[in-house]
Amino acid sequence: MLEGVNVALGVSGSIAAVKTVELAHELRRRGASVRAVMTDSARGIVHPWALEFATDRDVVTEITGGVEHVDLCGYDGWADVLLIAPATANTVGKIAGAVDDTPVTTCATTALGADTPVVIAPAMHEPMYDHPGVLEAIDTVEDWGVSFVDPRIEEGKAKIASEAAIVCETARATGERPLEGERVVVTSGATSEPIDPVRVLTNRSSGRMGRAVARACYVHGADVTLVHGHVGPHSLEGSSPVAGLSAGEDGVALPYANVEQVETAAELLEATLEACSAADALVSTAAIGDYTLEPSEEKLRSGAERTLDLEPTAKVIDEVRKSQPTLPIVGFKTETSGDDGAMIEAARETLARAGLAFVVANDASVMGSDRTRALLVHEENAARYEGTKADLGAEIADSLAVVLGDDPSS
Template sequence: MLDGVNVALGISGSIAAVKVVELAHELRRQGATVRGVMTESAQGIIHPWAVEFATENEVVTEITGRVEHVELCGREGWADVLLLAPATANTVGKIAGAVDDTPVTTCATTALGADVPVVIAPAMHEPMYDHPGVLDAIDRVESWGVDFVDPRIDEGKAKIATEEAIVTATARATTEQTLADSHVVVTAGATAEAIDPVRILTNRASGKTGRAVARACHCRGADVTLVHPGGDVHYAETVTVESAAEMRDAVVAHTDRDTDAVVSAAAISDYTVEAASEKLRSGERRTLELEPTPKLLDDVREAHPDLPIVGFKAETSGDDGAMTEAARSILDRVGLAFVVANDASVMGSDATRTLFVDEEAVSEFSGSKRELGAAVAERLAAGVVE
């Protein structure tokens, strides 16, 4: 997600600075190289040696004759992005007023003047976050193109956003916006069919691939609607569903003339049953009458004949020829842009191996589901969404 990206990490004097070591590790796990910049107040909360350990680079604690702010964030500087995490109310206000009295604010002024992307993750007590002057400062800095990662409001505090949210915002700021101004609807996860008020029929899908696709599309600039059984995510508008019928209805409802693509990565139940109104007694033999569920892709295609749609097809044979044949069958029936075919054995795991199948060719992909999500988004940008 951040392969080859240089991140200058500015740290201010919030207690949330204690989370910086893990944040730096996560940025590096995603492929980034990180260099720390600290205010004096931040050094009273976390020692520069800890940041040096986490980044494996020397930490800037003062601006010297080396003009570190220009070296890092100037027009020919090292950084691809300046990430301020955490950023205090004091730091945000100073940036809004171009006040340069700490290494962090001096780097911010330099980055803004040099058109280096800036991402800010504020952290402070909630009354400070609600102060009209702080809100005005945030609005002003946002108007300059700076991305703010909204804090989590909890226990009277505007707590710093999650590592995942901060990493995603950093990736979006440094990724070419090839899906900008587009709307992509993505499905993810396993649907479930009620047998009674307690029991369900479902499958082993984790939803990792669909969520990775949604996140990757967001990083490329798309507005994403994620339809899945899970809860809210920070990178998409979410619609929570359970059954195949609910997922079908939600996708149809959220796919309009302004939608640019649908990616159906969910493992949708093929069969449903008539649910009992009360819990079925255990210890008794039962015969369930299985009824086919609506075909989401067919219904979306009927409503939108020209809409680019990407399908996923899981098989259990383990044979590439059989997976390709099954993928081509749905490709031709629905008129899909391409199909991602995989062996069902990867359900729930972080790694995957798939075949990309379109009208002209079959290509193999192996890697993490995060990387697969990026590959699907790249294909969308290159040949599907215009």
């Protein structure tokens, strides 16, 4: 996500500075090179040696005759982005007032003057975050093009955003944004149909692929609405936290999308139709249940033989196509044959039936896995992909950008 990106990591004196060692590691895991810049207050919370270890580079703790701020963030400077995480109320206010009396604020003034992207992740007590002057300072620097990563409001504190959110916003700030200004709807996860108040009819989808597509579209510049169903059943060994969520979040707060949480196929259809009414594209990734039933109001007693009367659910892409005849739609087709030729044939049938932009065909065996093998099937060609779902999400976002670039109505 950040391959080849140079990140100047500004650290100010919030207690959240203790999290910057792991943040620096995560930025590097995502492909970035990192160099830290610290205020005196930050040095009282985390030792510069810790960040030197985490970044494998010298840490800037003062501005000397070597004009470190210009070397990092000036014209033709080393940094592709200045990421200030955490940023205190004091630091944000100084940036808004062009006050540069710390290494971090001096780098910020330099970066803003040199048109180097700046990303800020605030962290402070909630009353400080609600101060009119702080809010005004945030509005001011946002008007200058600075990107903010919203904090998590918990326990009377505006806590620093998750590493995933910070990395995502940094990638968006530094990459090309071919989907800038586009509104993309992504469906994801499994639907479930209640049998009774306890039991449901569902499938094994984890929603990882849809979240990867939504995240990639956001990084590519799009405004994303994610219509997300349930996460299907998986073994304890194969389970993992929902990608993009930090510990303590409620499962629907994602940093890269406006989330509409649904349960049944009917709810997903309704939410998708509403979201697509103002959208430029739909990526239909969700594993939508093919059947529904009339649920029992009381729990069905176990031990007796039962027959469930199943009724087919509506095809979401067909219903969206009826209401939006010209909307570019990307479909997904899951098969169990394992045969590429059969998957391509099934994908082309769906592509022709619903007038899709292209179809991503994959085998059901990848459900719940971080990796996938897929075929991107267009009308006249098909491209094979094997790798992580995160990287496939980026491939899909790239292809969608081409589709929308060719669409005169987008």
